[in-house]
Amino acid sequence: MQAGKPILYSYFRSSCSWRVRIALALKGIDYETVPINLIKDGGQQLAIIEYLEETRPTPRLLPQDPKKRASVRMISDLIAGGIQPLQNLSVLKQVREEMQLTWAQNAITSGFNALEQILQSTAGIYCVGDEVTMADLCLVPQVANAERFKVDLTPYPTISSINKRLLVLEAFQVSHPCRQPDTPTELRA
Amino acid sequence: MTESGKPILYSYFRSSCSWRVRIALALKGIDYETVPINLIKDGGQQFSKDFQALNPMKQVPALKIDGITIHQSLAIIEYLEETRPTPRLLPQDPKKRASVRMISDLIAGGIQPLQNLSVLKQVREEMQLTWAQNAITSGFNALEQILQSTAGIYCVGDEVTMADLCLVPQVANAERFKVDLTPYPTISSINKRLLVLEAFQVSHPCRQPDTPTELRA
Numbered sequence: 588m589q590a591g592k593p594i595l596y597s598y599f600r601s602s603c604s605w606r607v608r609i610a611l612a613l614k615g616i617d618y619e620t621v622p623i624n625l626i627k628d629g630g631q632q633l634a635i636i637e638y639l640e641e642t643r644p645t646p647r648l649l650p651q652d653p654k655k656r657a658s659v660r661m662i663s664d665l666i667a668g669g670i671q672p673l674q675n676l677s678v679l680k681q682v683r684e685e686m687q688l689t690w691a692q693n694a695i696t697s698g699f700n701a702l703e704q705i706l707q708s709t710a711g712i713y714c715v716g717d718e719v720t721m722a723d724l725c726l727v728p729q730v731a732n733a734e735r736f737k738v739d740l741t742p743y744p745t746i747s748s749i750n751k752r753l754l755v756l757e758a759f760q761v762s763h764p765c766r767q768p769d770t771p772t773e774l775r776a
Numbered sequence: 777m778t779e780s781g782k783p784i785l786y787s788y789f790r791s792s793c794s795w796r797v798r799i800a801l802a803l804k805g806i807d808y809e810t811v812p813i814n815l816i817k818d819g820g821q822q823f824s825k826d827f828q829a830l831n832p833m834k835q836v837p838a839l840k841i842d843g844i845t846i847h848q849s850l851a852i853i854e855y856l857e858e859t860r861p862t863p864r865l866l867p868q869d870p871k872k873r874a875s876v877r878m879i880s881d882l883i884a885g886g887i888q889p890l891q892n893l894s895v896l897k898q899v900r901e902e903m904q905l906t907w908a909q910n911a912i913t914s915g916f917n918a919l920e921q922i923l924q925s926t927a928g929i930y931c932v933g934d935e936v937t938m939a940d941l942c943l944v945p946q947v948a949n950a951e952r953f954k955v956d957l958t959p960y961p962t963i964s965s966i967n968k969r970l971l972v973l974e975a976f977q978v979s980h981p982c983r984q985p986d987t988p989t990e991l992r993a
Contacts (some may be wrong), residue, residue, distance in 0.1 A: 611851070632888070634877035641870040643924050653858040660851035669833060677914075678890060681907065690898070772873035776944035 593618040597634045599767035599774075602671055602728030604630045608762035609724045612638045614643045615754070622769030633667050636721050643664065648721045655716065658709045662702065662722035666729045670698035691736045699733065699743050702726075713749055727753050731764070783808040783841035786830065788815050789984035789991075792888055792945030793849040794837040798979035799941045800853045804860045806900065813922075815893055822952030834985050835894075850884050853938050872933065875926045879939035883946045887915035891949065897941045906951045916950065918962050923962040930966055938974070948981070 595611065595618050597604035611618050615640070642650045671771035672678065673694035682690045709715045730750040733740060739745050753759050760766070765776040767773050785801065785808050787794035801808055813836050821827065822834045831838040831847040838847040839954040840879065846852045853950035857865050866873050885965070890911035899907045926932045947967040950957060955963050969974050970977045977983070 631881045633885075634874050636883050637877055638874040639977055641873065653855055654842070656858065657844070657846045657855040660854055661846060661848045664848035664851050664885070665914070668850075668889055671833075672885055672889050673895060673977060684890070692896070698833075699835070704832040709909045711961050 594618070595622055596621045596623050596653060597767065597769075598623055599764045600617075602732050603667075605728040605731075605762060605764060607632045607635050608767075609758050610639050610648060610721075611725070612758035612762045613646060613648065613719065614639055622767070622770050630721075633663055633721070633725075634722065640721075642736060647718065648724070649719065650720065650768075658715045659722045660719045662705060662709065662714055663725045664695045665698060665702060665705070666722075666725040669701075670694055670729060671732070674736065684731065688736060690737050695729070695736060695738050697735045698708055698729075699740075699746060699767070703743045703745055706749070712752060717756075719753070723749070723753050726750060727759055743774045784811055785809070785837055786811050786813050786827070786836055786840075786987075787834075787984070788837040789981045789987045791836050792816065792949050793835070793884070794980060795939045795948075795981060796884075797839060797852050798984075799944070799975050800865060800938075801855050802975035802979045803863060803865065803936065803941075804856055806856070806860060810872055812984070814986065819898050834897075835892045835985050850880055850938070853910045853941065853943070857938075864935070865941070867933065867935065867937065875922075875932045875940045879922060879926070879931055879943045882915060882919055883939075883942040885988045887911055887946060888916075888949070889946045891953065892991060905953060908949075909955050911915055912946070912950045912955050913944075913959075914953070914955060916963060920960045920962055923966070929969060933990040936970070936975075940966070943967060944976055 593611070593616060595604070597608065597620050599622070636648060639666060649659055674691040679687045688691060706714060713718040713719055714726055726746065727750055730740070730746060763776065764770060765774055783801075783806065784894055785797060787810050788796065789812070813827060815822055815836070819826075822836060825914070828834055830840075830845055833847060835847065837849055837852065839846055839852045842958060852920055853865060891908040896908060898903045923931060928934040929935055931943055942965055943963065947957070951963075980993065981987060982991055
């Protein structure tokens with residue numbers, strides 16, 4: 588690594604990459620981007636975020652209380668393991684073309700139905716209480732995916748309002764797909 | 777919590793996600809009660825109103841413990857690790873912890889959700905086996921490679937970790953879907969070593985309260 592900076596292999600539009608970019612921005616970690624055009628999905632960026640949390644502990648991305656930490660991980664896993672893998676590109680490619688949109692929408696609405704319910708008991712300003720956590724890093728990119736797949740978000744007022752609040756934060760802006768080194772010109776902010 | 781104060785695990789004998797948590801509870805010596813949730817009977821007991829209130833994702837496992845209900849197997853295991861820290865299920869070193877989580881996420885997020893019952897039901901019946909096999913082989917191809925640099929006796933080094941709790945149930949799923957395991961010698965040998973351990977035996981699908989008679993050990 589030149590200058591010892593971390594290197595992030597990222598695709599501008601990948602929700603998985605976006606989660607990690609938000610974490611790096613929140614923790615003020617300067618990094619280099621190597622854009623990749625393969626959509627290499629993985630539920631493995633939560634492992635990256637947990638590593639960043641353990642080695643660069645401030646600002647926190649996980650609460651101190653184990654029960655609240657469980658809520659954060661539960662929501663993160665629901666999104667990263669329960670929704671995103673079912674609507675990523677490599678899975679969609681295996682579905683008949685005329686069924687792809689419905690498939691993606693189903694994956695998202697099933698997950699959002701559950702998430703909206705869970706947030707009733709965990710949410711404050713953000714997904715879990717009033718501090719930004721790993722759960723919020725997962726939420727925003729998933730809502731962006733939902734919008735891309737034309738999912739009606741009216742049944743999800745809590746998800747929508749948390750998403751709005753997060754999007755105004757610096758870290759969520761600077762990491763946004765429309766502002767990446769590999770963002771195509773026509774999609775740039 | 778029950779009157780005895782024991783944790784309650786909502787589990788299906790054959791669910792690989794439930795098995796992960798059963799292994800964790802066994803390794804940590806945590807006594808618990810099982811409430812079986814049959815994923816097939818009655819149209820799927822996970823869809824009942826009562827269970828949905830417990831876990832809005834309508835999936836097993838869910839664990840009632842310390843006055844809260846947790847679902848998502850890895851979130852449950854991490855909670856157990858933080859509140860009942862011995863024996864460890866995650867190494868102390870952050871880089872090794874990252875390896876453990878990476879492997880766990882690969883299986884729990886990258887393979888299993890693509891071949892679970894509710895997804896398979898959405899695939900045309902004659903395509904279901906191929907679909908499941910593809911999900912598993914894609915994941916195992918990646919995992920076999922990763923293990924070359926992380927594995928010792930077990931997935932990460934020489935201690936049992938959360939990664940091993942994910943591996944064994946996934947190999948069992950692979951066998952159920954008739955996936956050829958010859959290309960995965962590291963996965964296979966780690967699996968064998970783990971299966972002889974007490975915690976992996978007592979939590980096995982063939983020894984659960986809801987295991988059908990014809991499948992009992």
